[in-house]
Amino acid sequence: KNEVEQSPQNLTAQEGEFITINCSYSVGISALHWLQQHPGGGIVSLFMLSSGKKKHGRLIATINIQEKHSSLHITASHPRDSAVYICAKGRAGNQFYFGTGTSLTVIP
């Protein structure tokens, strides 16, 4: 069983739609990371959170420690949001476990 499970695997949305990507993890995290990967490979760290909620522009990340669940929301989605979104569980000792990623396509 993977330490990090992500859903959905693929997501297609119309421009302007509200998008939610979910991530569940097994025990023992120091932090939950959300990453964005564009075609070509480069990965950007969007959020790192260990409790509550964080917001950056149109992106919002939440985490529920008791339920071992995190969500990434994109409000007013735009074609430039098209990318693969990956959640990652950080553990003590700076070791990371990754979800398989959600491939998002936003259609104009």
Next chain:
Amino acid sequence: KAGVTQTPRYLIKTRGQQVTLSCSPISGHRSVSWYQQTPGQGLQFLFEYFSETQRNKGNFPGRFSGRQFSNSRSEMNVSTLELGDSALYLCASSHGTDNSPLHFGNGTRLTVT
């Protein structure tokens, strides 16, 4: 501030050969971690170095090794290459404390023929 630099960007090797990939971290970062990304397995953790010492290691065979120099630059070596080693290899740097955000390089795409 310069980002994480990985070289080379692309590499084509033949089965049985060995390869060395390089990663220069962000100035001041002492941790460098390496990851393999394939379509089937996604991102997988290879190992992490902090102040020239390997602190953590993922579940990869001994053909995969690495090292870190005193300036925090890191190299990853894969010996006796197999077709299945074809992947995007990413490194990331951080300050190395728990909950330090990762900063990724653009990766080296290795193709083994």
